[in-house]
Amino acid sequence: MTLIMYQDFLKRTALLKGLSECQLDQLSAKLVRRQYKKGEVVFSEGQKAEHLFFVYQGRVRLYKSSREGKSQTLQLFSSSGVFAEVPALEGGFFPAHCEAIENTTLLLLKRQALLSLIQKDSELALNMIAILASRLRAFSNTIADLTLKETDVRLANYLLQLSHVQGNEALIRLxxxxxxLANSLGTSRENLYRVIDKLQHQAVIDMDGCYIKIINYSALKMLAEENNL
Known part of the structure; x- marks a missing residue:
């Protein structure tokens, strides 16, 4: 993979918005490329944080796990996503686990290189603040969803968001x-299947493999708006 390919990729990340070609060149030269197979651990909770991560291709999830073996997904990151900003800045330890949920390529930037860039460029520092603020809002919404909303409401919200991203109100692909998905919604697979069956019985959606046909968009939207703060 050439530095030009790295640079083209970095231009698409919100964190590096506004950086000059020269700065992107310098940053590209410091990136380390690593590949992970589906299910492979990227880092574990408590591990020393020495890098900032860019998702070049694929998808990862951050999650917490209990002593009983239960896990809760905190966030998902796909192509052009950036994660582990806070532990990388602090130089502390990762507060959660990270694994690849499909074959994934990550670009790693060492902590010292990140700090050096921030010290030299106020634009990068402002971008970092904006991303962290957005991340905080997302965590707040996740906590509200998991504590105040039922599984069917959380599923309806997820399907509507996916519909918006894919630009199709009639047919979406999970x-x-x-x-x-069940873990992300804070429920068991069995309960997720029960909720899907209920929505199919109510003629709100129809599932065929990884595709979901939205039969009654208005009903799905009304369900998603239940218990909104």
Whole structure:
């Protein structure tokens, strides 16, 4: 992979918005490329944080796990996503686990290189603040969803968001496996299947493999708006 390809990729990331060609060239030269197979651990909770991560291709999830073996997905990152900013800045330890949920290529930037760039460029520092603020809002919404909303409401919100991203209100393709989706929604696979069956019985949706046909968009939207703060 050439530095030009790295630079083209970096231009698409929100964190590096506004950086000059020269700065992107310098940054590209410091990136380390690593590949992970589906299910492979990227880092574990408590591990020393020494890098910032860019998702070049694929998808990863950050999650917490209990002593009983249960896990809760915190966030998902796909192509052009950036993660582990806070531990990389602090130089501390990762507060959660990270694994690839499909074959994934990551670009790693060492902590010292990141700090050097921030010290030299106020634009990068402002971008970092904006991303962290957005991340905080997302966590706040996730906590509200998991504590105040039922599984069917959370699923309806997810389907509507996916519909918006894919630009289709009639047919959408699930971008997560059902086990990962259930974990992201804070429920079990069995409960997720029950909710899907209920929505199919109510003629709100119809599932065929990884595709979901939205039969009654208005009903799905009304369900998603239940318990909104």
């Amino acid at each position: 971008d997560l496996s059902k086990p990962v």
